[in-house]
Amino acid sequence: xxxxxxxGTDMIKFGRFPDKNVADLGAEAALLALDxxxxxxxxIEALWCGxxxxxxxxxxxxxxxxxxxxxxPVVNCANACATGATAFRDAWLSIKAGVYDLVLAVGVxxxxxxxxxxxxxxxxIPKEGLLGSGTMPAVFAEAxxxxxxxxxxxFAQFAKVSVKNHHxxxxxxxxxxxxxxxxxxxxxxxxxxxxxTKLMCSxxxxxxxxxxxASEKKAKELGLKRAVRVRASVLTSDPFTERDLVMPDVNTCxxxxxxxxxEMAGVGPEDVNLVELHDxxxxxxxxxxxxxxxxxxxxxxxxxxxxxxxxxxxxxxNCSGGLLSKGHPLGATGIANIYEVSTHLRGEAGKRQxxxxxxxxxxxxxxxxxxxxxxxxxxx
Amino acid sequence: MExxxxxxxxxxxxxxxxxxxxxxxxxxxxxxLRCRSCGTYIHPPTPICPSDHxxxxxxxxxxxxxxxxxxxxxxxxxxxxPELPYVVAIVEIEEDxxxxxxxxxxxxxxxxxxxxxxxxxxxxxxxxxxxxxWIPLFRPRGNGK
Numbered sequence: 001x002x003x004x005x006x007x008g009t010d011m012i013k014f015g016r017f018p019d020k021n022v023a024d025l026g027a028e029a030a031l032l033a034l035d036x037x038x039x040x041x042x043x044i045e046a047l048w049c050g051x052x053x054x055x056x057x058x059x060x061x062x063x064x065x066x067x068x069x070x071x072x073p074v075v076n077c078a079n080a081c082a083t084g085a086t087a088f089r090d091a092w093l094s095i096k097a098g099v100y101d102l103v104l105a106v107g108v109x110x111x112x113x114x115x116x117x118x119x120x121x122x123x124x125i126p127k128e129g130l131l132g133s134g135t136m137p138a139v140f141a142e143a144x145x146x147x148x149x150x151x152x153x154x155f156a157q158f159a160k161v162s163v164k165n166h167h168x169x170x171x172x173x174x175x176x177x178x179x180x181x182x183x184x185x186x187x188x189x190x191x192x193x194x195x196x197t198k199l200m201c202s203x204x205x206x207x208x209x210x211x212x213x214a215s216e217k218k219a220k221e222l223g224l225k226r227a228v229r230v231r232a233s234v235l236t237s238d239p240f241t242e243r244d245l246v247m248p249d250v251n252t253c254x255x256x257x258x259x260x261x262x263e264m265a266g267v268g269p270e271d272v273n274l275v276e277l278h279d280x281x282x283x284x285x286x287x288x289x290x291x292x293x294x295x296x297x298x299x300x301x302x303x304x305x306x307x308x309x310x311x312x313x314x315x316x317x318n319c320s321g322g323l324l325s326k327g328h329p330l331g332a333t334g335i336a337n338i339y340e341v342s343t344h345l346r347g348e349a350g351k352r353q354x355x356x357x358x359x360x361x362x363x364x365x366x367x368x369x370x371x372x373x374x375x376x377x378x379x380x
Numbered sequence: 381m382e383x384x385x386x387x388x389x390x391x392x393x394x395x396x397x398x399x400x401x402x403x404x405x406x407x408x409x410x411x412x413l414r415c416r417s418c419g420t421y422i423h424p425p426t427p428i429c430p431s432d433h434x435x436x437x438x439x440x441x442x443x444x445x446x447x448x449x450x451x452x453x454x455x456x457x458x459x460x461x462p463e464l465p466y467v468v469a470i471v472e473i474e475e476d477x478x479x480x481x482x483x484x485x486x487x488x489x490x491x492x493x494x495x496x497x498x499x500x501x502x503x504x505x506x507x508x509x510x511x512x513x514w515i516p517l518f519r520p521r522g523n524g525k
Binding site for chain 2: 019020024027028031040041042065066067068069
């Protein structure tokens with residue numbers, strides 16, 4: 001099977017764009033990625049489009065109506081917060097399968113402000129309304145408190161995640177915010193769901209990101225100079241566990257995906273130079289240090305205290321600012337993570353560059369659940 | 381020509397890409413984006429030319445003359461709007477019959493409208509907090525018969 005390469009990738013600056021629609025934003029990112037790869041829409045053999053909120057509205061085709069209706073196959077996909085990464089992975093699969101040599105993946109979302117989650121389905125045990133515990137801030141706060149119970153993780157340690165990611169995003173012009181948030185500011189912000197304050201919740205923004213994927217043959221033809229090799233692409237759903245069948249399990253599917261991804265890539269967590277992981281809430285980031293094997297179970301609090309996950313540390317996490325400060329446009333997030341890691345591997349990340357980065361990992365998790373992990377490697 | 385009291389309409393959201401179309405009426409001009417490389421008129425506006433995928437596009441005024449390609453007469457008050465019954469039509473512009481827009485036919489009785497009828501643009505101005513818009517409508521051209 002052919003190796004798969006990222007030849008071009010880009011994202012629009014995340015923000016709020018009420019005078020544009022989902023297709024406008026997706027088309028912008030697609031054109032940026034095509035330009036970055038030095039190819040035209042006429043060269044692209046198929047498109048995967050990730051979008052959640054308008055999943056029934058043919059977003060991929062609407063993007064092509066703006067950037068060139070070449071008649072290629074279009075797949076629209078939705079997979080909660082793993083939507084963008086799923087679009088990327090299915091594009092990757094098509095090259096792995098030997099069907100195509102050059103394809104495009106776009107992730108795009110237009111979000112309102114405010115709270116995600118809520119009542120959910122009509123069957124089973126109702127959470128929101130009855131117990132008030134089915135919202136996203138509550139689910140991830142509860143998962144964080146379980147970690148605190150087991151390992152003594154503190155409110156301040158969770159808050160430091162947000163301080164770090166906001167600091168990182170001051171160096172990322174494409175992030176929603178470029179704003180330092182000192183520890184007192186994070187801890188004193190409006191409490192949403194203890195221990196997550198408002199500054200410890202991801203930002204709902206509009207955004208889009210895209211990537212051009214190529215087979216080895218095509219990548220060599222077009223030039224490998226800035227190419228990034230996809231060493232692993234893994235998608236999991238949550239397996240049955242005996243722990244808790246009422247609240248979503250935000251850990252197991254990540255642990256399973258990480259194990260598979262390291263096996264597929266032939267590397268271990270110690271080989272990874274930077275990580276973009278799913279910090280939908282500050283509590284979640286702490287859990288994922290351990291879920292991804294960046295440290296042993298129970299060491300995540302120490303990792304954030306000692307700066308191991310900050311830029312300049314042993315394994316910088318969320319140099320982009322993460323979902324907490326770059327923003328979290330659901331369908332775009334997975335590909336935006338891939339853009340961030342690729343940019344470091346290409347040595348083009350400017351002030352936030354992780355020096356000498358050769359291997360990076362991206363991770364997203366959509367509740368329900370879907371976890372996608374990609375391991376990317378610098379080529380030249 | 382502007383009607384003194386235009387009917388209620390849900391107004392378009394004007395942005396940088398479509399401003400020429402919704403505000404050209406201020407100068408009495410029906411404007412479309414046009415590809416400078418292959419000459420294609422583009423409607424609705426897109427960031428690249430749908431025909432040759434070139435990116436050098438600019439708005440350009442056309443004559444405002446068109447021909448009715450299809451129409452229906454709406455008899456039901458689905459939402460607040462023009463007085464019933466009214467004509468919803470698709471017109472082809474004189475410069476390029478593949479460029480069509482959906483519009484209303486005004487200035488004649490609905491029963492007088494026919495496919496192939498020569499029409500010309502007339503703008504209906506609407507005040508809006510974010511800036512006025514000029515909706516392009518069409519009326520019979522010449523004696524219209």
